[in-house]
Amino acid sequence: MIIWQPRETLNLLYISLAMFIPFFFGAVCIGLSFSVCPDNIHKIYFSNMTGSGIGSLLILLTVFHLGPYEIILIISIITVCATLTAATSRTRTVVSAIILIVIVPLYFILLHDKPVYMSKFKDLSIARNHMGAEIEAETFGPLGLVTVLESPAYHYLPDLSLNCPFELPKQKGLFLNGNSAGAINRFTGDMEDIRFMDYRTTSLPYKLLNDPDVLIIGGGAGTEILNAKYHTAKDISVVELNADIIRLMQVEYRHFSGDIYNPERCRIFVEDGRGFLQNTKRRFDLIQISLLESMESASAGVYSLNENYLFTTESLKICLNRLNPGGILNISRWIKNPPRDCIKLLATAISALDAKNAPRSIIMIRSWQTATLLIKEGVFSREEIETAKKFCKSRLFDLCYYPGIKEEETNIVNRLDESYFFLAATRLFSGEGENFYNEYPFYIRPATDDMPFFAHFFKLVVLKKYLGPYGRIAIPLIDWGYILVWIALCILVLLSLILILAPIKLIGGSPRGKMPVFIYFGSLGLAYMFLEMSFLQQFIRYLYDPVFSASVVIGSFLIYSGIGSLIAGRIGTVRPKHVFFAIAFIVTVGIIYMKSDQLLQNTLSGFSLWMRMLICSLLIAPLAVPMGIPFPSGLSRLTGNREGLIPWAWGINGFFSVIGASATVLIAIEWGFKSVVLSALALYILSAVIYRRIGRG
Numbered sequence: 001m002i003i004w005q006p007r008e009t010l011n012l013l014y015i016s017l018a019m020f021i022p023f024f025f026g027a028v029c030i031g032l033s034f035s036v037c038p039d040n041i042h043k044i045y046f047s048n049m050t051g052s053g054i055g056s057l058l059i060l061l062t063v064f065h066l067g068p069y070e071i072i073l074i075i076s077i078i079t080v081c082a083t084l085t086a087a088t089s090r091t092r093t094v095v096s097a098i099i100l101i102v103i104v105p106l107y108f109i110l111l112h113d114k115p116v117y118m119s120k121f122k123d124l125s126i127a128r129n130h131m132g133a134e135i136e137a138e139t140f141g142p143l144g145l146v147t148v149l150e151s152p153a154y155h156y157l158p159d160l161s162l163n164c165p166f167e168l169p170k171q172k173g174l175f176l177n178g179n180s181a182g183a184i185n186r187f188t189g190d191m192e193d194i195r196f197m198d199y200r201t202t203s204l205p206y207k208l209l210n211d212p213d214v215l216i217i218g219g220g221a222g223t224e225i226l227n228a229k230y231h232t233a234k235d236i237s238v239v240e241l242n243a244d245i246i247r248l249m250q251v252e253y254r255h256f257s258g259d260i261y262n263p264e265r266c267r268i269f270v271e272d273g274r275g276f277l278q279n280t281k282r283r284f285d286l287i288q289i290s291l292l293e294s295m296e297s298a299s300a301g302v303y304s305l306n307e308n309y310l311f312t313t314e315s316l317k318i319c320l321n322r323l324n325p326g327g328i329l330n331i332s333r334w335i336k337n338p339p340r341d342c343i344k345l346l347a348t349a350i351s352a353l354d355a356k357n358a359p360r361s362i363i364m365i366r367s368w369q370t371a372t373l374l375i376k377e378g379v380f381s382r383e384e385i386e387t388a389k390k391f392c393k394s395r396l397f398d399l400c401y402y403p404g405i406k407e408e409e410t411n412i413v414n415r416l417d418e419s420y421f422f423l424a425a426t427r428l429f430s431g432e433g434e435n436f437y438n439e440y441p442f443y444i445r446p447a448t449d450d451m452p453f454f455a456h457f458f459k460l461v462v463l464k465k466y467l468g469p470y471g472r473i474a475i476p477l478i479d480w481g482y483i484l485v486w487i488a489l490c491i492l493v494l495l496s497l498i499l500i501l502a503p504i505k506l507i508g509g510s511p512r513g514k515m516p517v518f519i520y521f522g523s524l525g526l527a528y529m530f531l532e533m534s535f536l537q538q539f540i541r542y543l544y545d546p547v548f549s550a551s552v553v554i555g556s557f558l559i560y561s562g563i564g565s566l567i568a569g570r571i572g573t574v575r576p577k578h579v580f581f582a583i584a585f586i587v588t589v590g591i592i593y594m595k596s597d598q599l600l601q602n603t604l605s606g607f608s609l610w611m612r613m614l615i616c617s618l619l620i621a622p623l624a625v626p627m628g629i630p631f632p633s634g635l636s637r638l639t640g641n642r643e644g645l646i647p648w649a650w651g652i653n654g655f656f657s658v659i660g661a662s663a664t665v666l667i668a669i670e671w672g673f674k675s676v677v678l679s680a681l682a683l684y685i686l687s688a689v690i691y692r693r694i695g696r697g
Helices: 008-036 038-062 068-086 090-110 123-127 191-199 201-208 223-230 243-250 273-279 295-299 313-321 341-352 382-395 420-429 433-439 460-466 471-477 480-501 511-543 546-571 576-595 597-604 609-627 630-637 643-671 673-693
Strands: 134-141 144-150 171-176 179-185 213-217 235-239 267-269 284-289 323-334 362-366 370-376 398-401
Touching (some): 008 038, 038 068, 123 144, 191 201, 201 284, 201 362, 213 273, 223 235, 273 313, 313 323, 398 420, 480 643, 511 576, 511 643, 511 673, 546 630, 576 609
Parallel strands (some): 284 323
Antiparallel strands (some): 134 144, 362 370, 362 398
């Protein structure tokens, strides 16, 4: 909303300030510890990193049982307990104890039983404005806040035909973190009540397959389960990552939904879709990937920086390998104008298929706001194509592509400015893909595991239109999530330079002696964040559970780095050769892991989640332990005649770590995560070269 209402900038500043205050004072405490106790820098760094790592693991346990406000209470209690250990007088101890006692009643007065604040621009906030709307159920878990809304005005089925003769049943809205995640349909068990299922774009595969064995990725509110039941699927398997949604459907809304999540009627798997596909040995006649994100979020570019390993070339290849001969992979996406998602999905599908059969293995149709892509393990027969044409004609759907289609057959009912999908398919199949990617106004190259940003469509040409005389027209076309990260990075760099350079006169000493310190600790901050975030992405593909993956990987990196610091402290005086060997080990292990990525992924896929978590944690140790040596060793090297530079070095490292977090994503979008790893290894080598110079007076 900043683009339309500049006053929203104040809200952004308010949020930034709210996050700035605790992190600022936390960093002050750590920096003071380094300055006051320079002889114990390795132990302090070990305690800080280990505490952070344990905290990331403990937070995983709390979100299963506590709400966001209760978690804030626990964090506050832990923080105040830390002040008790730092209190050196009776007065300070009493003050800390009083604050600790007051926190609990403050929580009950200010936060207990208070609803979680929801932005007014969220889908849920908009739906709550409907007459008679009220929240029926809410549950908070590892993946966020799940909400069920009751409203007589709520209806949601985005791919439904405009000439559907059947009424929709009563529906309840399902929302995840305030964004639409589907609708729970009332189902009594009578198939006559859900005849509307036959008037959806996602129903076309059922016209081409007889009683298929179906896999639904993203069960959500159960609409696709009903669709499979209506079309007499002989076996239904459902993969849904959010256990809270499954629990709601099996308990509170069991009777309302017709008990469609009954494990006796269909197989239920609480897993990530890509992870399930990677691990299962079963084959299916139809794999249905549901449309789960809301149109509003997709249009606003909210997901432009989100990694999505389900819509990569490698993932679609796995999907096709899990199909029986003649089976179909069915995917639906929102249509934006001009189109982006659907064309990028088409390009990704073509790259996943055998080049020879690709033109004959794809059918694409669309309604007024969604497009559905059918990818066959094999080629579509003439009879199947005729069935698809009749299906679209009777339901007022538009044909986008089928083998042998002509342009005059497209863009007839739900008209767009051009027949975008037909033109895109024609150019991609004719070998003009590279020219088409360069000429199209959005970034629509196929997503890969190394560049898994499926929702990234930004190109500089759109920004140039925005900066032109009629710029406001281009506002809906820009991925603002991507732009805001660039803006944030520029602000961070500017603030870093100001706040790093400002204290130089206060520190005193020769400016020449400070440059090696700046380069060394800045390089370490960037390199550590580059490696951590890149290998976080790599290991997420081994674990395929975003919550557990983030907790285990980040926690392991921090704890093992703390252990590395403790080992360095045991050495006594850390000499340049020790730092050199530590960095050489980091570079070697980093390259080995890059080269063995696919081997590790295939090897780990056969183990259970808990075993994969343990193995991944152990795999991180050879990389993370030496990563904990250079920073505290550098601070220790400043003790003696250069102790005044210790807090300055701590600040430099902190600033560049934050810059590295933004820069990692931006580099990965352009060149992939492997380029981020190589950049990190180069920065570590630079720091090894500079280390000798940072201790000179």
